[in-house]
Amino acid sequence: MLDINKVRADFPILNEKVNGKPLVYFDNAATSQKPQVVIDAVANYYATINSNIHRGVHTLSQLATDAYEISRQKIQQHINAKHSHEVLFTNGTTHGINLVANGFAPFVKQGDAILISAMEHHSNIVPWQMLCERVGADLLVIPMNDKGELLMDAFEKLLTEKVKLVAVNHISNSLGTINPIEHIITKAHAVGAAVLIDGAQSAPHLRPDVQALDCDFYTFSGHKVCGPTGSGILYGKEEWLNKMPPYQGGGEMIKEVTFEKTTYADLPHKFEAGTPNIAGGIVLGTAIEYLNSVGLDNIMAYEQELLEYGTKKLLEIEGLKIYGTAQNKTSVISFNVGNIHPYDIGAIVDKMGIAVRTGHHCTQPVMDFFKIPGTVRASFSFYNTKQEIDALVASVLKAQRMLS
Structure with missing residues (x-):
């Protein structure tokens, strides 16, 4: 109790x-409050091991890198991802959705469709509108009833082989509805569509099991799970992350750079360009540990x-x-x-x-x-x-x- x-x-x-x-x-x-253990962890990072990660041979860099990657493993275990490199650090749910929407462009063409629901947060509407405008695809919407429940019969009628991706929230931020994402994922996969789950509102209340759900992408924000603002994760199945192009170019996401050609780093670094929110990533693991302790x-x-x-x-x-x-x-x-x-x-x-x-x-x-x-x-x-x-x-x- x-x-x-x-x-x-x-x-x-x-x-x-x-x-x-x-x-x-x-x-x-909108955002959760922070327990003292999270507040202390932020201060402890800056007071004891503040350094850039993955790039230095000196001791502080190695300590910070280890803490960052251990946090990734904590989150992997929490969501039951198969591999730690399927867990990408982001600055929040919006970042995660935009990363997928940008990377999905090669797999959507004119006449195809993206399917979302009537109760989505703007962050799970606008990126898909932008993608559809970019490639000439259609944006389809699953309707809902007066109770704030998605109409599953209408969903199944909309779900044809033209649909390349279904993006729905696990829980509605404005209505509190818990959507039947297991059913949605199964039906979407039956027509060959990938599925992204916006877990911003579900992660604070329940533990997502991404392997059991069999979703292709799952994203949530750290600040809603008692962690720091500017932190979050995107889970993506390894096969999809390997197929998708990088979202941003710069340091960290490269293997080799010449003026003629750049080759990209392996997962997860392929999608983590630039210096990340190191403290946020480390302390997100602390917040997840706290929730699990409760x-x-x-x-x-x-x-x-x-x-x-x-x-x-x-x-x-x-x-x-x-x-x-x-x-x-x-x-x-x-x-x-x-x-x-x-x-x-x-x-x-x-x-x-x-x-x-x-x-x-x-x-x-x-x-x-x-x-x-x-x-x-x-x-x-x-x-x-x-x-x-x-x-x-x-x-x-x-x-x-x-x-x-």
């Missing part, structure tokens, strides 16, 4: 006050408890509507209250020391589907409490009284 008091003691920012009130942080889908099963169970409690309490507010009521969802509640603009509610809630997100959450097509300008989004993490949810409910009721 998760010891909530012990967990909260690991996060120094939870002792802060905002506008004179104890901080209640419900913006976890226990992903414990995290999932507790966050589900928070979701059920928060849903029940918020729905007691007259006129409150939740967007995203899928049967299978995680700890995200997007809502509006009557005709009150979500920004106005968010501003008043903030005065009470409670951090929520308002707006379209980088999912404008989702908001257009529901014909709303945006929502108030409360996203819970394993360091939140039911008492904090009670405080949110009280602040939303106060905002309702003030704005009605």
Whole structure:
């Protein structure tokens, strides 16, 4: 079982006050807070082994290189990748998706199609639009219903041999829906399509097993899993990473350079040009270790408890509507209250020391589907409490009284 008091003691920012009130942080889908062990690991890197990696024979460079590659192995084990060189360090999910979209151009031609879903983050829409415009392919969209669930019958009708890649999120950042990616991957592979899974919202809540999923690509951000900003990973199957061209040129990704020709380094360095976020890569491994010490099963169970409690309490507010009521969802509640603009509610809630997100959450097509300008989004993490949810409910009721 998760010891909530012990967990909260690991996060120094939870002792802060905002506008004179104890901080209640419900913006976890945007970024997670950092435990002391992660904060200390960043400082320790710069204080003890700061050096560039892979290029130096001196001791500090070797120590930093070892720490960086050990972190890669920790992440490999966490996601159950077959090889450590299938784990590429990136600066986040957006970077990972763009890397694949750029590298996939040789495998998509005019008349082919890329298939995404109606609930994607802009980062899993725009790169594919750019690819389709570049090669003359079509961008197809899996529709969803009013609950925020993908329509699988429509998906299967859209899925023809023209589809070369399917890119979907594991969990919707604006609705909390957990998508049936196992089914999507199996069906996509049956027509010869590759599959990219945007795991930005799933990695904080569950442990992805990329071999069991059999996805071709899986990407997530470090800052959403209690790690540093500017860090992340892209998992890619070895066969795809070997076929794809490099995303960027420069140092680290080369084997030999002449003015006539350049040959590229082996995986994973082929896709890791330039000096990386060394501290971020090393400390991402620390963050993953921390999550595993708490226990992903414990995290999932507790966050589900928070979701059920928060849903029940918020729905007691007259006129409150939740967007995203899928049967299978995680700890995200997007809502509006009557005709009150979500920004106005968010501003008043903030005065009470409670951090929520308002707006379209980088999912404008989702908001257009529901014909709303945006929502108030409360996203819970394993360091939140039911008492904090009670405080949110009280602040939303106060905002309702003030704005009605």
